[in-house]
Amino acid sequence: MRAGLEVAERPDAAMARDPVILRAHDLGKTYTSRSGEPVVAVQDVDFELARGEFIALVGPSGCGKSTTLNLIGGLITRTTGSLVFEGSQVTGPRREIGMMFQAPVLFPWRTALQNVLLPMDVRGEKRSKHRDRAAGLLELVGLAGSADRYPRELSGGMQQRVALARLLLEDPEVFLLDEPFGALDEFTREAMNLELLDIWSGSGKTVLLVTHNIQEAVFLSDRVFVMSPGPGRLTEVLDVDLPRPRRIPMMREQGFQDLVFEVRRVLGAL
């Protein structure tokens, strides 16, 4: 009872209960090309992300998926619209929103563990304070014995696991994943997707995953955002009402197949 009262008295309590963690309205980005012509990368993007939701973002190349992700991550500034995270406008990179890219981007002079600790180095915090948690995260992603190995001693899949552990150490509320396993072979990618689901489920974290793979998008997500190019727009949102936890055999089921087919139809890939 007392604890409840305290929560209610906190000024951001109303916000904390808000099921929507991120709101984009009329979001747009226009670049100026070398010849001075304006190039519209994305336009009129509207969406709301619910807390704890897993969203897959699909669309053909050049439809502005990465631009949208970079806007949310605060890496680039929007030219139009608004982008509100937990009640405040996104104006730059912030701790609560973490990113992961197609390349693992590990620093070759740092060991796996030191790479995982990078966010804390950026914050200027003592490494020793976070070392145990970093080692635990490496264990979580299946790299218990590789903490002191250098990136060049790790395979592509292992490198991407280190990158995932680094993102987890940052402990953001929103995970922006830009085709994180896109460069890996089919088997490794599937295994990594399942591990990602395991780690995400029950964490309450919000995930926005960009992917080229329609099956993967349906298999992982609660909703599929479909974007289309020229200029990049969010054209369709599909609900994925498959039960969780998701298991590979579900891919055989009619409900799954229908959804994959529906996404294909929306993408015009039929």
Next chain:
Amino acid sequence: MGTTAEARPVRPGRRLASGARRRSYLLITAALVVAFFLVWDWLTSSGVLHRIVVPPPGRVFERSREIISEPYFRRHLWVTVKEVVFGYTIGAGSGIALALVSARFKSFRHLLEPYIVALQSLPKVILLPLIAVWVGYGQTSAMIIVVMVSFFPVYLNTITGLLAADENGLKLLHSLGASPRQAFRMYRIPSALPLVFTGLKTSVNFSVVAAITAELLGSRYGLGFMLANSGTFLRIEDLYATVVVVSLFAGAVYLIFELVDRKLIFWREDRNRFRAEERQR
């Protein structure tokens, strides 16, 4: 979790095979060196080459050993070492410092660039007579020329390395909320290190050559003077022996830098390329 069996990038069979191949190359190299000395010895002992023009290798090595133990040699070696150490420290040091400032501040780079471009292709040795007019031939002129030749490779490699840092790393740091200053310190500088060291190694070789050239052209001290002196007085054995000793000196300097490089820049790409290709298969 962690149940996927990902192939470790280690293939003992292949590595063994490559080790055997490397050993056989080493053997051929050594055999060629031995053959060279045998031919040289035969040419001098059979009289094809006159002993005064080309002394037998045995004599040259004997004389080299004598020279190394003479205080006369130590004195001259010390002079050259001093010129190289001081000149190189100033030249390479300012190369790194200016490159850091140039990489951090664009306007400074644009101001500096025309001078660098104009001066880098200039063969610095042609300035020696001019420098001699200002300060005379001697340790100072040698040191000045060492400063000049050691600056450019270090500056150019450092600035290239700093500016060529991978965009992805910078993007990652940006997403983590790093300031440009942090990105510079945590990412640009370490990514530039392999090239910085390439510059440092090139410069140290240039420095030794420049110091000795300066000494050859009229100094009364240093290894270059020793060379010139033995030539002038037709002490042919001494001349050969000095060439050997000076080569050993230059080789030792190179080796020290190479070892430090290997220790410090253990992630160097060009050295790991073979390994990376292995992993690709």
